[in-house]
Amino acid sequence: MSRVSRIATLLYLYTKFRGYKTIVRFFPHEVPDVTVALDYMRMPGGPTQDAEQWALRYIVLLWLSLVCMIPFDLAQFNDEGNDVAAQIEAVAEDHIGKAGLERETASIVLSRLYIRKDMSTRFPKFLINTRSGVESSGETFKCIGRLKVISEILKSGSAELAQDNLGSIWDIVRAVEAREALMNNTIVRKFRVKVLSRTSLRILPSTYQAGRRKGRALLRGPDEEQADAVDEDIDVPEDVETVIEELMQALQDKDTVVRWSAAKSVARIAERLPIDLGNQIFDTVLDLFSIHSMAAANLYDLPAVAESTWHGACLASAEIARRGLVADDKLSQLVTWLSQALSFDVRKGSHSVGSNVRDAATYVLWSLARAQSVSALAPLAEGLAKKLVTVSLFDREVHVRRAASAAFQEYVGRTSLFPDGIDVLRKTDFYAVGVRRNAFLKAAPEVAEHLTYRDALVDHLLSVSLRHWDPNVRQLGAQSLEAICELDLEALGQSTANRASKLLQSIDIDDIHGALLALAELASACNILSDKTKCDAKKREMFAYLNLVPLSTVQSSRNSLVTSAACYLVSTAITQNEIHGSPVKHWRDIIDVGLRHRDNAVQEQSANALASVSRLVDCSELLQRYMQEFSTGTPTLQQSLGYLLGSLDYTAYGHNLSAAIQCLLNAVNPTSPGRFGNVEARRNAYSSISRLFQTIAPKISRYLSAATTQELFSALQNGLSDYTVDQRGDVGSWIRIACIKGLAEVSTILMSNGDDLPLMDYFPPEVYHEAIGGILKQGVERLDNVRQTSGEHFLGLLSLPSPSVENAEQWRIDGEELFKRLYLADGEGKGWKESSWFFPKAVKMLQVARYRKHVLAGLVFSVGSKTDSTQRPVSQSLVKYVETLPTVSRSDGEYSVRSLLEGLLDQVKGNLGSNTVVIPVLQTITVLLEADALTRLQNEPEGLQSLRSLLSIASRNSARLKNVQRIQETMKVIANLLVIAPLYSEGLAMLPQFFTHRFPKIRSDTAEYLYMILQSKDIEVETDVAEEILLESEWTSGNMADVESASARFIEALSRD
Template identity: 30%
Template sequence: MTMLSGQDATAHPYVDDTATVVSFFIQKNTIYTQLTGLVANLNGDDVIALSVEQQRDLDKICGTLDQYQEQPHLLDPHLEQLIDPVVTGLRRHIGKTFGGAKRTESAQERDIVVKLHPFFRYIYHLTKVRGYKTVVKFLSHEVSDLEPTLDFVAAAAATDLPDGGGSLWETRYVGMLWMSLICMIPFDLKRIDSAVGTGKAALVERISSLCKPYLSAVSKEYESAAILMMRLLTRRDTVDVHLHSFLDWAINEALTANDTFKLRGILTTLSTIYKFGPRSSLLPTLTKILPCCRLVDNPKVQSNTLLRKLCVKLSQRIGLGFMRVKIAGWRYHRGNRTLASNLAKTAGAAHTVQQGAEVAEGKGEGDEDGEDVPEEVEEIVGILLNGLRDKDTIVRWSSAKGIGRISSRLPRDFAQEVIASVLSLLEEDTFDNAEVETGIDYSQVSDSTWHGSCLALAELARRGLLLPDRLDEVVPWVVRALKFDQRRTTHSVGVHVRDAACYVCWSFARAYSPEVMKPFVEVLARSLVVISCLDREVNVRRAASAAFQENVGRQGVFPHGIEIVTLADYFAVGNRGSSFGEVAVEIARFEDYRQPIFDHVAGVCAVHWDRNIRELAATTLGRLTVGECGYMVGTVLKKLIPQCSSDDLVIRHGCLLAVGEICLAWADVKKKEGSIGDFWTNEEYSDVILPISKILTTLPSTHLDGFGSDQTRVAVCHLITCIASTPWPTSIPTLPTFFPTIWNIVNTSLERREEVVQEGASLAVAALSGWCGVEERIVKGWVEGIKVGNWNRFERRGCALALGKLRVGVLKGFVGEVLEGLCRACVVQEDKLKNDAEARRNAVHALTDVVCAFGSEYKQVVPAPQLSGVLTVLFAGLEDYSTDSRGDVGSWVREACLEGLERIVGLELLGGGRISDGADNLEGDTFRKFVAHLCRQSVEKIDRMRECAGGILERVVWWEGVEDGAVEELRCILPHDTHINWNNPAEVFPKMVKVLELDAYRKEVLVGLVVSVGGLTESLVRHASSSLIDFVSALPESLSTSPAPSLTLPTFFDDLADIFTTRSKQDRVTVPLLEVLNVLIGSGSLGKLVSDGGEEGVRVVKGLYEGVKSEVARSKDVKKVVAGIQVFCGYASLPKVGDGDVEALRKRAIKQVVFYLAHPYPKVRRAAAENLYVVVTTWDVDMDVDEGGGEGLDTMEVEEILLATDWDLPVAELKPVRETVGTLLEAV
């Protein structure tokens, strides 16, 4: 799929917005326009170097082309238009500069090379995206182009980009590719060689000497050099004269080379030559090239993946060269598969089938079993078979293809030996084991060997070389490979093996007729279905789905093929949860696949090494029980129960989860069938009910407290939850310790440090309280456990969760006690050692759950004073900004409080109540306060909090039954049909800043905005500050200047000053507030207030100043003091308005900044000096003359002192300097 940038993706209507995938070349017009501008530089008599802007356009073109690397075929219809204009211009200038007898000077040639380089770089990008084989077809191949192009590439070899800009490797790469095409001209090269008769080197020698050095190049030139050498040396007029000498040189260099890059280039060239060269000419050289194939065992080659691949590739080319080009007559041929053949008459069709059968039985024409196979081929086959074991996929894949190609030319007996050797690789290090699903133990085998063998089998089958009589032997190994999974501590190995096995099944579908495949349909269909639904890896599931679909389409004999292809398509199996929980369950409706799916889920997935797979398997087993309850309870459950006590953590965890889910589904099935009372038979009681109950009473303590006990406890609690959610027997005479054991497990799990264990135990409490109730001592123990005096914070967390899960029947006797204890547990303590954010969060959740457990009748159960206390605690929790080493842990509490308030306040409306404007009651006051807090939290700096608060706000303002004036205005800001992405500051703040106009919510929103403007994230600060500045800049100075009653500038700053009073010494708010003031001063809003706000504006400005001074006084927080200095300097820069109060304020601000010049902290002193310097330099020249006409302030002297003084000196030395500056500034 081609992925485009967001801008490109949204710029065109034919783009899939969900996946950003295109189906055609979207930017063609843009690229054509840009390319036309670039090609214009080639249209004149001289080449014009690209300008900086044109270089930028070229980079854009290359970047656009790179976007199509995953779908390069989309460029095919446009390649001619993309290449021809460039090649035409290049050819003309190369011919003009390097063609003819009259050549220009070398300096001019190098200049031309440099100027043409960007165009060659462009062509290189096309080869990178589309591949050189496609692009080279569009290059010119005139005879007259050969020598000029050769001279051009030679000049490029001696030229580098100016100013150390790098080499011209793209030019050389494309140039040699171009020459490789021209070298294919059907004329003798001597006839077009201008050096004939001149004593100079021949054309072939010049090309060869040019290419040889580049075979050892580090960059891509070695590829094009290899292709050019192949084209040159395999010509009819050069192969007999020049090929042997080159091979001698290449063999000698390969066997003696210490340079890895040179060996790479030589092996690439040899592989290319033996692929395309004429066999008659190459046959005499095959024996002497064999030493190069043996290099695969060389230690230098063994450590390099690419060299091993090239050796294997060369080996298969040599092996093919030893044998005539022919199609093995003994191979299996399915017959003609054309539409015409399929529509032929019956007689003709019968003839085709008969002919195919004859070929399948080895009676076809051209079978030459008597032909001798050279001994060297055996060595080659040995190299390829060893390559199937290689540790790298590309080597194994090349070896597999080589096995298939060589086998297609071998006599039948020899080819069958090769196939037997491939199968023997699968048998290595395997042991029979009837206990495992596959029948063999392959824990000691090499996964690489199995992968290579499967690839080889697929290649053999695809070519018809795996005869039908071999399928009896091959198919069982393929089925085992489909389930290959070797566990390695915390992970497993085998994904690539299973994927290759799917490829084998895909090859079977294409190679064999339905009659041949019929005996194996059942086992293959079942295996593919199981893997396509239940494999852990998405690529394996999709590969199995594709193989199944291929078999359904080509074989037509897979049971329920069309239905399953519809269910298990590419997209359906792409999501693991959907594949396990939906696709597998749907397919299990078909009897042919039901038992394999059941057995695989229970026998493999339920005990998988991945915990997520075990959990999915348990859920899937529960869903499968609904469709086949008898088999699951009578067979699967009986197999799982004994494994619940296994010493293997993975088996124990998975089986406990699975048993719980099956029991829960079993009870639901019986309930739907109308079962009343006991849902089990006597046999099921003894075989299932009793053994499951014994699991809980016989679990060793090491399983619950040793390594991995967290997973075991989660699974045990899940089992308890499941059986407590069914009509399980509440009295088991043979197990008197059943209930004490259950409660002991639950209580000890509530005290564990792992949150997932506590959550599982709390769910068990919920189920148990509804099944058998909870003893009074246990409830009181939990109430005692949540007390702040309990130093075990983990117990406090767990007990709070447990209290929140109690059912109504249990709660009614303890409501007051439980609520009182939970309210105390939610309060932040002065002693930090007693504080625990998670305990407070859990207590808030529990408070909410307890109140909401009674539904709309909560007022009849919860006394009004206690309910008021609960709401007070929740609102207090919204002010919890506790922090520790993990960050703002108080946000967990705030989030829980918001969710709790939404549920509790919503209870009033649940029973048909209404919340009206101006209603002086608990619900109305609570609602308005709640919405105000939501507005504040929805503009704070933490994305998660904004998302939580914003989502609740969008729901709350549109609650039915709410008739509040402020909420009506909020509805205009938050329309019902739109949704805000609360994680995106660019979307949130421009909209929420409008809430400042609402008196009911302004102060809370202002606090949230202030905190966000002082945030740490650049995007958050930018969008929050810009939104606030834009809003404030649009405010009127007074109501008289506003056409309608609205918020004014003095009122806004009054509310801002009020924050200093209400949030005094709360650095979390006041430090960002100082930064906000500095931003507003910089935007001119404060100056506007002073100039146009009149007496009211001056009063507000003075109030702000006092608030700032009071906040920073005696503060030891450097960040706060520096922010205060910046505000004071802003006051010092206020415009002169002739008001005595403002002038006095300016002088006070200056004196305050001067005071900080001798602050104990050097950083503060430096900040004061720097900011004061900025203020002094911005004063007008008019300020230098006082009202009496005498000399005023000498700013130059102050500036010099501020710049020249080392403010890191001791304070005692800086005090005289401060006094001097203060004296000089008194004239202001």
């Protein structure tokens, strides 16, 4: 890209974020610039002729639009018969039909050219050409460009120029309307609206101030009051009435840009008309609200197409209000419609439409606050305050909440009419309502402290939020309702529950779901009552409402949300009375349906419901039945059982705890016939082990023996080795994450209760350190989410105080100071998932001997990762770390390059048959060999012996290997060992088995990799002949005799004999 092209692109970016009108003022505009810009655009074969140089054409045309306005007659620039004006016009005409941005600036050039008094005679011809072009071809892009020219001239040109050509302009508009293809284009319709409105504005008086209120006058004298009554009697042309009708139709257009343009046009025309006519226009705008409302019983019954109409009506009302054109006697009617518009949310399929209507309605209210008198707004102030507060707190969309908050702020600042305005504004400002959860659960209860707004908030939650199409809004609405009712539970609790229960009789599942959630949250709120008898009585009332929900509704497979909410109500509202005799006969069936449901959320809620029951009655028989049925049932039932066993309260009643523990152990034991085959079920079982400890934590020794505790802890440790993979990927990571959390939580519980149990028996130090090693191993592996989970819980254990037992230091993490220095000292706050930040620190954990084996194993898995964002930083970090190590250990405990290599070989020695272990180790060794990080081992006898062991292990049974990747990694290790002089001959002798392998890919990969080695490494042998053999031989040939011959010649070429 040339320098001028880069400058043009930069200038275009300036115009993009600052606007061309601002940027063009800094362009040069001297007289000679006219011919410079024109000649540059017309230069044959010049840069502007290149199709890719659109930014250059855009900027030069923009420059031309500026310089063509110079205050001199363009005729004086004519030279040798060249008409400069005609040339400028021709250049712009060439680009006005383009699809790119050149069309925009070409339109500006033509409009500014025709605005000149000496060029106005060219404008009629332009209009004639435009009309003929529309009627003949109807090219969309050219039509857009020409309509933009006309709209700009009507806006900025002289009145005479516009009025002299009104007939031609009307003809063009009608011609456009006659072309269906053009009217289907949004931009064409937008410019049509602009042309229509600006034509009307040229017909009407330029200003009309009688009775107008521009802004709000703080002090008005008697003369001004009298002036308001003055009205001029003017005749409105019939064409203007026609335009107004067209604009009213445009307000209902399907595209926002057209409606927005029409709204501004309606307001501008109304501003030019007498008061009575302006009021008629405003009445017509208000009538738009009722077009679709006549046939609708309520706001929710409106058709989806009503969105466009209501949005256009709101935009037009806002523009009219902003100009102070709303009469005081119309204010009440407008606010009534706006109150409905603020709740406009019409369901359409799986979502809804209407957020733009609500946003526009807040814009209208904001405009009213700036333009209407305080006395006119005073009767409506309290209702507006309540409506704006509810929308700013409870609307689903963040832009609507913030817009409502801004409108509320405008009223507080300009009118001081809103009750407790300053205090409420502080609780509902831009940032407070920015996060939906914060708006519902924090800001709403704070606002509800003001009695003026409390009933309005509760009404909105019951009538809108609990019935919303989005289940997340219903859930937040129920939680917000609980928080508000807690402010005065005696007064609000029962009445709110009664109103919510009426929704249970609805045929809409969303209503039933919202009502059940609200009742469940209200039942939970009863726990704040100090009188237990009164608390239980209120809970029984809530529980009784379950009778209004038929069991068939709960059992429907499509009503998972209702089933979950019903179980939630059981869990929060059940009391001792319901256990022995409840008017709700089917509550046990609800729990049973939930436990058998396929949805995880429903299973969890039903398990929580049974957990609430377990605090009131012994569930041993019920639990035994579920264990017998579910443990050998479908994967769905196993998932449910896995979660259920950890949810029960084993401290209130025994619930056959020993059988539950044995079921959990069998579920996760790889050798047990009762092992859950489903990954999600095993994950739930592992999570249940942790939750079981949390339940019995205060009295662990009372419920668990030391042997059982260690068995459960060992099960969690074994879960770290689950690397199950299916079509969804590494689903075993779900289990590993659950086990990491479980190990950290159980360790914390056991050490926190160390003074109440023999910790040495229940939790030996070596078991704890083995768990730490397992967590660190997961912390340096390839998956970001697993690393992050490991890091969070490891740092939690690092900060854990020592247990209150003798020799407590045995439970301190080895290398504690190193870990704190690595991860807690810098205060950067970055997580372990940030590979580039984490791995340079992670490799230093190899200095801690106790966890070295685990950390090295994890790093090996990361080096073998196929994810470049993990593999690259860990490889680079490991190489840099190895370069800092001594070659061999000179003292006990010193870590060296040889120690690292021996550690890698130890991983392989016992797992030669496992490709999942051997391949990552070989890949790690290859990374180190390619970086020459192991080369210096040949200088030490011990190091050389380790390299010999490496060559022996890598080549063992290599001829019988079938896994292509393992064969490739073996070949790479042997090829890299050629640079080790004492091993050169042995390594060279092993290469023919790869050159002559039965897999053609292995042969070609070997030749390619060896060529790279010979090019980049110094093996102290002349390699030119060998390289030529590698390049010229057909290694993938089916003629094995030729391949074997090439292999023999290659070996001979590199032989030192």
